[in-house]
Amino acid sequence: MTSGFSQSDMSLIRVRDLSVRFAGTPPVHAVNSVSFDLAPGEVLGILGESGSGKSVTLKTLLRLLPERKATITGTVEIDGQDVLSLTGRGLADHRGGIVSMIFQDPSLALDPVYTIGQQIAESVIRHEGASKQDAMARALEMLELVRIPSAKQRLENYPHEMSGGMRQRAMIALALACRPKLLLADEPTTALDATVQIQILLLLRELQQEMGMGVIFVTHDIGVAVEVSDRLAVMYAGSFVETGSVKDVIRDARHPYSKGLLAANLVGAVPGTRLDAVPGAPPPLNALPEGCAFAPRCAVAEDLCLVSPVPLWSDGENRWARCVHAKREAARKDRMGAGN
Amino acid sequence: MSTPILSAHSLVKHFNAGGFGAARKVVRAVDDVSFELAPGETLGVVGESGCGKSTTARLLVQLLKPDSGSVRYEGKVVGPELPLKAFRSKVQMVFQDSFASLNPRMTMIDAVAFGPTVHGVSQSDAIRKAQDLLDRVGLDPARFGGRYAHELSGGQRQRVNIARALAFDPQVIVLDEAVSALDKSVEAQVLNLLMDLRRERGLTYVFISHDLNVVRHISDRVMVMYLGEVAEIGPAESLYGAPCHPYTEALLAAMPSLDPDQRTMEAPLAGDPPNPIDPPSGCRFHTRCARAFGPCSTQIPPSYTVGRSHVAACHLNSVKEHVA
Numbered sequence: 001m002t003s004g005f006s007q008s009d010m011s012l013i014r015v016r017d018l019s020v021r022f023a024g025t026p027p028v029h030a031v032n033s034v035s036f037d038l039a040p041g042e043v044l045g046i047l048g049e050s051g052s053g054k055s056v057t058l059k060t061l062l063r064l065l066p067e068r069k070a071t072i073t074g075t076v077e078i079d080g081q082d083v084l085s086l087t088g089r090g091l092a093d094h095r096g097g098i099v100s101m102i103f104q105d106p107s108l109a110l111d112p113v114y115t116i117g118q119q120i121a122e123s124v125i126r127h128e129g130a131s132k133q134d135a136m137a138r139a140l141e142m143l144e145l146v147r148i149p150s151a152k153q154r155l156e157n158y159p160h161e162m163s164g165g166m167r168q169r170a171m172i173a174l175a176l177a178c179r180p181k182l183l184l185a186d187e188p189t190t191a192l193d194a195t196v197q198i199q200i201l202l203l204l205r206e207l208q209q210e211m212g213m214g215v216i217f218v219t220h221d222i223g224v225a226v227e228v229s230d231r232l233a234v235m236y237a238g239s240f241v242e243t244g245s246v247k248d249v250i251r252d253a254r255h256p257y258s259k260g261l262l263a264a265n266l267v268g269a270v271p272g273t274r275l276d277a278v279p280g281a282p283p284p285l286n287a288l289p290e291g292c293a294f295a296p297r298c299a300v301a302e303d304l305c306l307v308s309p310v311p312l313w314s315d316g317e318n319r320w321a322r323c324v325h326a327k328r329e330a331a332r333k334d335r336m337g338a339g340n
Numbered sequence: 341m342s343t344p345i346l347s348a349h350s351l352v353k354h355f356n357a358g359g360f361g362a363a364r365k366v367v368r369a370v371d372d373v374s375f376e377l378a379p380g381e382t383l384g385v386v387g388e389s390g391c392g393k394s395t396t397a398r399l400l401v402q403l404l405k406p407d408s409g410s411v412r413y414e415g416k417v418v419g420p421e422l423p424l425k426a427f428r429s430k431v432q433m434v435f436q437d438s439f440a441s442l443n444p445r446m447t448m449i450d451a452v453a454f455g456p457t458v459h460g461v462s463q464s465d466a467i468r469k470a471q472d473l474l475d476r477v478g479l480d481p482a483r484f485g486g487r488y489a490h491e492l493s494g495g496q497r498q499r500v501n502i503a504r505a506l507a508f509d510p511q512v513i514v515l516d517e518a519v520s521a522l523d524k525s526v527e528a529q530v531l532n533l534l535m536d537l538r539r540e541r542g543l544t545y546v547f548i549s550h551d552l553n554v555v556r557h558i559s560d561r562v563m564v565m566y567l568g569e570v571a572e573i574g575p576a577e578s579l580y581g582a583p584c585h586p587y588t589e590a591l592l593a594a595m596p597s598l599d600p601d602q603r604t605m606e607a608p609l610a611g612d613p614p615n616p617i618d619p620p621s622g623c624r625f626h627t628r629c630a631r632a633f634g635p636c637s638t639q640i641p642p643s644y645t646v647g648r649s650h651v652a653a654c655h656l657n658s659v660k661e662h663v664a
C-alpha cells in the first residue's frame with residue numbers, strides 16, 4: 001500500500017516535478033511536472049493518450065533519452081539513488097542492474113548476432129562479475145523460469161530462431177537476469193495474440209510476486225492493465241491526471257479524460273456502430289494552456305478551468321485527480337454514502 | 341456472392357530457413373489459404389503470432405510472390421490479366437511496423453503527399469490533400485506535417501501511415517495491426533473514420549489485429565488462422581457466438597478480464613505453437629488441443645460447413661454433423 005505523495009522513505013521510486021523537453025522548432029514539452037511514488041513490489045499500470053509521454057517517462061527512469069536533445073528537470077530517485085546525476089559506472093549499474101526495461105518489439109532489447117544464452121550471461125557478468133560458467137548457469141535458470149521449453153537447447157538459439165511469444169519471454173529472461181528491483185514494461189504484449197498474451201501476463205504477475213519487484217506497465221489495453229496492476233495512473237498531455245487503485249479507477253474514474261478513455265472501450269458496444277471517442281485532439285505540447293490541458297476538449301469545463309492552475313483532489317490516501325469537478329463529485333458521493 | 345472485389349486462391353508461401361538439398365528447411369508461413377472479399381465487406385483476420393497473417397497480407401497486395409496460388413481483383417488474375425500498376429492504385433496496405441514503413445528523411449506531409457504526386461496530381465494539390473488527410477486522422481498538419489518519423493509517438497506514426505494509404509484513393513485497404521499502437525479513444529476515432537469511409541466510398545477492408553474486441557466491432561466476417569492455415573472463417577456474429585474450432589475457442593477464452601475481482605488465473609492454452617518448419621501431422625492444432633481424438637493426429641481435417649458461409653477445419657464438426 002502506498003500513498004500518492006507522502007511516505008517517501010519507503011518508496012522504490014520517488015519522482016517529483018519531472019519535466020522533459022525536446023529541443024526543436026517548436027520544442028516539445030513531452031513530460032510536464034510529473035510526480036509519483038512506487039512502493040517496492042508494487043505494480044503501477046499507466047494508461048493514457050497516445051503521445052502523452054508514457055514512453056518518454058519510462059525512458060527517463062532508465063536514462064535512455066538522447067542527452068543532447070532532451071532537457072530533463074525535477075528529481076527522480078530510484079532505490080535511494082539520484083538517477084538524473086548518475087554517470088559512468090553508477091549509470092551502468094543502474095541500467096539492467098537495478099532497473100530493466102522490456103518493450104513491445106523484442107528486437108530493441110535482443111541483439112540478433114548473439115545467442116540468447118550469450119546475451120543473458122554477458123549481462124550477468126557485467127553486473128555481478130560472475131564467472132562465465134556461473135553466468136551461463138544463470139541464463140539456463142532464467143530460461144526455465146520464463147518457461148521456455150527445452151531451455152538447454154534454446155540457450156544456443158539466435159533471436160530469429162524463436163517464435164514471437166518465445167522471443168518476448170527471452171527478453172523478459174534477459175531483463176530479469178540480474179534480479180532488478182524495478183521492471184519497466186512498455187506495451188510488452190501488444191504484438192502478441194490473446195493466448196500468448198495471457199500466458200506472458202500470468203508469468204509476469206507470478207515472477208513479480210516471487211521476486212518482490214516493482215513494475216511500471218504501460219498499455220493501451222484496459223483489460224491488460226486490470227490483469228497486472230495494483231494501481232493505475234492515467235496520462236494526458238505529459239501529465240498524470242489521475243491515480244488510484246485499479247478498482248477505483250476502473251469503476252469510478254474521477255477525471256473527465258479518464259472517464260472518456262474508459263468509455264471508448266469497445267466492450268459491450270454494438271458491432272459496426274459509431275464509438276464514443278473523446279472529441280477533438282490534444283493540445284500542442286509546446287503551448288499548453290495556462291489551466292487544465294484537457295479543458296479545451298472537456299464537456300464539463302468552466303471558464304475557470306482554462307485559466308487557473310488545476311487544484312489537486314485527493315481522498316487523503318490512495319487516489320487523486322487533477323480536476324475541479326473531482327472534488328465536488330467526491331463531496332457529493334460522500335453525502336450520498338452518508339445518507340445510506 | 342456477386343463477383344468478389346478481391347480473392348485469394350490456394351496461396352502458398354514457404355520461406356527458406358537454411359540447409360541445402362535434402363536438409364533444406366522451409367518455414368511453411370502460408371499453406372493453401374483461400375478466401376473472397378465482397379465489395380464493401382470487412383474481413384477481420386486473427387490468429388497466433390507467427391501464424392502467417394502478415395505474410396498473407398503481403399501476398400494479397402503483391403509485395404510477395406506466392407510459391408503457388410493466385411490473387412484476383414474483380415475476377416482478373418493479378419499479373420497476367422491485370423497489370424500490377426493498375427492493381428497497386430486500387431489496393432493499399434498499412435503495415436504492422438509503423439517505423440519501418442516511413443522514410444526517415446521525409447517529413448510527414450511529404451510522406452502522405454507522395455502517393456498522389458506519383459499518380460500525377462500537382463504538388464500543391466497533393467499537399468492540400470495530405471493536409472486534409474492528416475486532419476482526418478486527428479493530427480494537426482500545422483503541428484505534425486513538418487516532423488520526421490522519429491519525432492512522433494508510435495500511435496502518431498501509425499495514423500500517418502493510415503493517411504498515406506488513403507491518399508492513393510484505393511478501393512481495398514489491408515490494415516495490418518493498424519490500430520494496436522493507439523489509445524482507446526484515438527482508436528475509436530480511427531475506427532469511426534474507417535467506418536465512415538466505408539460508408540462514403542464503399543471501401544473494402546482486410547483488418548488484421550490481435551485485439552479481438554476491435555475485430556468483432558469492425559468486421560462482417562472473421563478468418564482465424566493457425567500455423568499457416570485457415571482454421572475457421574465465418575460471419576463475426578456466429579464465429580464469436582458459437583466458435584466451431586477449439587483454437588478459436590481458446591483464443592476467445594484468452595481475452596483479458598475487465599473485472600479486477602475476476603482476474604484470469606489460468607491460461608486457456610498452454611505452451612508454444614509448434615515450429616512452422618515441421619508442423620504436426622493431421623490437424624496442425626492437435627498437439628495442443630484438449631479435445632483431440634482418433635483422426636486428428638493423422639488426417640488433415642476438411643473444411644466443414646457449420647453455418648451460413650461459416651466453415652471450420654476441425655474433425656469435431658464431423659461428429660457434430662452426425663449428431664445434428
Ligand SMILES: Nc1ncnc2c1ncn2[C@@H]1O[C@H](COP(=O)(O)OP(=O)(O)OP(=O)(O)O)[C@@H](O)[C@H]1O
Pocket residue numbers: 022024028030048049050051052053054055056057069285490491492493494495496521522523
Ligand atoms: N526524440 C524526440 N524528439 C521530439 N519529440 C519527441 C521525441 N520522442 C518523443 N517525442 C514526442 O514526445 C511526446 C511523447 O512521446 P511518447 O513516445 O512518450 O508518447 P507515448 O505516450 O508513449 O505514446 P504512444 O502511446 O503512442 O506510444 C510525443 O508527442 C512525441 O511526438
Ligand SMILES: Nc1ncnc2c1ncn2[C@@H]1O[C@H](COP(=O)(O)OP(=O)(O)OP(=O)(O)O)[C@@H](O)[C@H]1O
Pocket residue numbers: 164191193355356367368369387388389390391392393394395396436616
Ligand atoms: N522473410 C521471411 N523469411 C523467413 N521467414 C519468414 C519471413 N517472413 C515471415 N517469416 C516466418 O513466417 C511465419 C509467419 O510470419 P508472419 O509475419 O506472416 O506472421 P503473423 O501472423 O503476421 O505474426 P504476428 O502476429 O506476430 O505479426 C513466421 O514463422 C515467420 O517467422
Ligand SMILES: [Mg+2]
Pocket residue numbers: 054055056493494
Ligand atoms: Mg509509447
Ligand SMILES: [Mg+2]
Pocket residue numbers: 393394395436516
Ligand atoms: Mg504480423
